[in-house]
Amino acid sequence: MKRTRPKPPARKRKPAARRTIDYDTFLGLAGALPGVEEYTCYRTPAVRVAGKFLARLREDGALAIRCSFEDRSILMEEYPAAFYVTDHYANYPAVLIRLSRVRLDVLRGVVEKAWRRVAPKRLVAERDRARPG
Numbered sequence: 001m002k003r004t005r006p007k008p009p010a011r012k013r014k015p016a017a018r019r020t021i022d023y024d025t026f027l028g029l030a031g032a033l034p035g036v037e038e039y040t041c042y043r044t045p046a047v048r049v050a051g052k053f054l055a056r057l058r059e060d061g062a063l064a065i066r067c068s069f070e071d072r073s074i075l076m077e078e079y080p081a082a083f084y085v086t087d088h089y090a091n092y093p094a095v096l097i098r099l100s101r102v103r104l105d106v107l108r109g110v111v112e113k114a115w116r117r118v119a120p121k122r123l124v125a126e127r128d129r130a131r132p133g
Contacts, residue, residue, distance in 0.1 A: 021099045021107060023057050029111045030054065034123045036115070049119045055111075058096070066114040067095040079106060093117075 023045065030036050035049045046056035055065035067075070072095040075083040082102040083095050097107070116124055 021102055021104060023063070023099065025104070026055070026063060026099065026107065026111065029108055030115070033112070033115045033119070034127055035119055049115060050123070052118045054114055054118050061099070063097040063099055064089065064094050065097060065110060066093060066117050067110065068093055068117070071095075071113065075106075075110070079103075082106070 027038070027047070030047050033049075036047050036054065037049075039046055039048055041053065041056045044057050044059060047054045053066065055063055058064055072083070072085065072093075075095055076085065079102070082098050084098070085094075085096055089096060095110075097110070099107075102110075
């Protein structure tokens with residue numbers, strides 16, 4: 001008769017600590033881009049580039065950020081828990097972000113793309129020269 005050892009209990013993996021994304025996290029990402037400045041829009045904190053709207057924190061805690069209609073559709077389909085739009089923004093090139101639900105790498109890409117949409121070509125060219133590849 002062959003004896004078999006009982007299997008050891010499966011180890012439970014600790015979930016990786018998730019960094020909390022908030023408006024300050026967004027400000028750190030946006031503030032690292034050339035020409036970004038803080039201001040107030042509709043009595044809420046906001047940022048702009050060369051006087052043009054980039055993003056604002058809404059009263060409900062969501063972030064409204066510039067975005068093409070095509071990119072908005074893709075983001076909402078791929079990350080429905082984080083990205084959405086209300087009737088108010090339906091005809092405006094922007095998307096709403098639930099900051100507590102978005103991944104940092106995704107937010108970083110959205111902020112960079114929004115900045116490129118709004119920033120003057122001169123600033124974009126300077127950034128691209130400073131960051132080859």
